[in-house]
Amino acid sequence: MSDTLTRQPAALSAEQHILNRHWQTCLVCVAEQQDREAFGELFDHFTPLLRAYSLRAQPGAYLLADELAQDVMIKVWNKASTYKPEMAAASTWIFTLARNSRIDNLRRNSRFVNHIEVEDLWQEPEDPAPSLFEAVQLKRSQKQVRQGLEQLPPEQRHVLAKVYLEGKSHQQAANELHLPLGTVKSRIRLALQKLKLLLIKDVTRP
């Protein structure tokens, strides 16, 4: 059971904050100086996490996990210059690379949609660098999400993990957790509320 659950995030936090800065610096070194030592550090830290991410969705598929990790780490090397430290934490950026790699792999094995250029659907936004105000807002949101995740009740966290780490739809999550769809949806809503990620109630949103 402990294998399927993510670690309790209590241990993250203060030291995590320092570590985050460290990974950010490493990425910038890779981008600017093609620093292999910094890349090596990123590799040692993120590869086991990327393998875990792949294994979460496809348990036992070790070869696939290695493939995903390799694909993502090569992208880290090649695309580090597109990483914007003021927009996202290093782990967020690497998560989006891992997610895209997973989508790409699924698409290649799909019968109908294998001709679709997936990167065009989940591309890095081309927005100009955020203003100081936006950067402060983003930073605050990152902090709220981190603190919110730490305080999330396990059942809400569990549903989020199903969706984010395993790429499960709400319906699939409901089936696997033996819950009604409505319960999964309300847990997700409650979680988003705690993470301050619910947009202001707006009648125009369906």
Next chain:
Amino acid sequence: MANHHPNEELLMAYSASSLPISQALCVSTHLEFCEQCRSHTQKLNSIGGLLLESLAPKAGSSKLKGQVMALLDEPRQTQAARPCKTAEVASNTFLIPRPLRQFMSDGYDSLAWGWTAPDIYTSEICRDDNGAQVSLLRINPGGDVGKHSHTGDEYTVILSGSFSDEDGIYLAGDFLIRDKHQQHRPVASKDCACICLTSVEAPIQFTGFFRRWLNPLICKSYQPQSL
């Protein structure tokens, strides 16, 4: 500036990649129009980053590092080096949202538009694994789509022009979902043609008296492929 947006759950499913390609295509097209939703998606991505960090690490073989380090010596692929389908297309394509450019060589006119009903032309651009049909819809100025209901959810993003139905008016960038219980009757505005992206899980059903005869034709053209 879009006024109708995908809800948070949908944006989250997009950020987590737990969305079928057909719906992701609609969401990403809306994002091209909507800075607010782009920034929100960016924030949602951070959930993924933090959950990734909280996974129990699974160390693999030590050979992997050597393999990857060896690959670093290969020339870097820059963004421009990626075979980009959009590089060669004509200049009138710049108005087309990026996720859709891969489906047309030269603007909306280069698509094979098929007549569906008076004033309505459609062009299917892809079919999802779940059977959903993704098409572009062109409604002539003032064209009346006719009252219809859906046998599955319908996702729509307005690409250009505008249309209105019982609930309001929709402009370029607007994102709307009509579920199988909702009937509506979209009418394009009179000043220009309206082009939208739609993804339907199952064929629409005309409910108005005069257009019911179209239903068998639509079902015939739909023909879900067996999985």
